[in-house]
Amino acid sequence: MTGPAGPVFATMAAVATLGAGESQQQEVELARRLVAGEPGAFERFVELFRNKVFQYSLLMCGHREDAEEVAQDALFKVFEKLDQLREPERIRPWVFRIARNACLMKRRKSVFAPAQELSLDELMPQAGDDGGQRKLEIADWSALPEDHALRAELRRVVREAIEELPEIYKTVLILRDIEGLSTAEAAEVLEVSEEVVKTRLHRARLAIRQKLDWYLRSRRGEKPAERAN
Amino acid sequence: MSGAHRHDSECKRIFALLSEYLDAELPADSCDQIEAHLKDCPPCLEFLESLRRTIELCRGFEPGELPGPLAESVRRELRERYEKALRARESQGAA
Numbered sequence: 355m356t357g358p359a360g361p362v363f364a365t366m367a368a369v370a371t372l373g374a375g376e377s378q379q380q381e382v383e384l385a386r387r388l389v390a391g392e393p394g395a396f397e398r399f400v401e402l403f404r405n406k407v408f409q410y411s412l413l414m415c416g417h418r419e420d421a422e423e424v425a426q427d428a429l430f431k432v433f434e435k436l437d438q439l440r441e442p443e444r445i446r447p448w449v450f451r452i453a454r455n456a457c458l459m460k461r462r463k464s465v466f467a468p469a470q471e472l473s474l475d476e477l478m479p480q481a482g483d484d485g486g487q488r489k490l491e492i493a494d495w496s497a498l499p500e501d502h503a504l505r506a507e508l509r510r511v512v513r514e515a516i517e518e519l520p521e522i523y524k525t526v527l528i529l530r531d532i533e534g535l536s537t538a539e540a541a542e543v544l545e546v547s548e549e550v551v552k553t554r555l556h557r558a559r560l561a562i563r564q565k566l567d568w569y570l571r572s573r574r575g576e577k578p579a580e581r582a583n
Numbered sequence: 584m585s586g587a588h589r590h591d592s593e594c595k596r597i598f599a600l601l602s603e604y605l606d607a608e609l610p611a612d613s614c615d616q617i618e619a620h621l622k623d624c625p626p627c628l629e630f631l632e633s634l635r636r637t638i639e640l641c642r643g644f645e646p647g648e649l650p651g652p653l654a655e656s657v658r659r660e661l662r663e664r665y666e667k668a669l670r671a672r673e674s675q676g677a678a
């Protein structure tokens with residue numbers, strides 16, 4: 355016995371917070387150079403944040419043309435209001451708030467989908483009995499990393515799962531897990547409490563986990579696999 | 584063991600907290616409770632692992648698509664706004 359639950363779980367918890375830090379720092383640094391009027395900062399900023407806003411709105415609305423327009427509208431707003439950006443370290447939530455509003459303006463013209471709720475109960479896996487042991491009815495996730503073909507497939511499944519999320523969950527997942535905003539920053543962008551961000555993020559992740567799980571099980575033939583026609 | 588029913592209700596309670604646990608956003612005592620449960624509950628541990636991998640996949644997800652080239656007229660207009668904002672910042676700073 356090596357002490358209580360320690361290192362294994364600590365490592366697990368840490369993994370999820372790694373990754374986004376470095377690029378965040380670079381973006382903040384870029385924002386500093388931008389407001390200082392340093393040469394080259396404008397071009398770099400336009401390139402980077404136009405792509406980001408485009409990708410955000412493409413996932414949100416699903417149409418390239420709309421996403422291009424949203425990216426352009428948002429950039430116009432960003433530069434129009436740049437004299438009001440007091441803290442360059444807040445560049446990411448600041449830009450995404452503008453992007454989100456540009457996205458909503460665009461959406462207003464299309465059909466408004468009613469807010470759809472994801473329930474925890476439906477995202478919780480069933481537990482069965484395996485020779486007296488409680489056993490979850492989920493796929494074997496331990497084999498994931500080695501298989502490269504599978505990882506390419508998983509990327510496709512992840513994309514589809516994100517696209518299919520109801521809007522209020524999708525936007526949280528993109529901001530937190532893809533763009534790497536903190537809970538507080540995402541709350542600021544979406545004008546909701548941090549608790550709401552956490553709740554929605556958890557459900558969004560669970561919904562994606564469930565789709566990945568279905569995929570993995572169908573692949574292993576636990577359920578009749580629907581072969582790509 | 585206090586029976587499967589109580590166990591299930593604890594699993595369910597913890598299920599609702601797993602993202603916050605993985606994001607290290609829970610207070611220490613909640614973390615301890617979760618870890619104590621996970622030690623004795625392979626199904627919850629297995630589920631946690633599948634969620635952790637899901638988050639990794641989401642974090643590693645790169646949307647891929649890029650917008651088309653930026654029209655020169657738009658770039659010019661953006662730069663004009665940028666320079667105007669810089670001048671405004673300067674005069675605010677000077678004031």
Ligand SMILES: [Zn+2]
Pocket residue numbers: 590593594620624626627
């Ligand atoms: Zn459990």
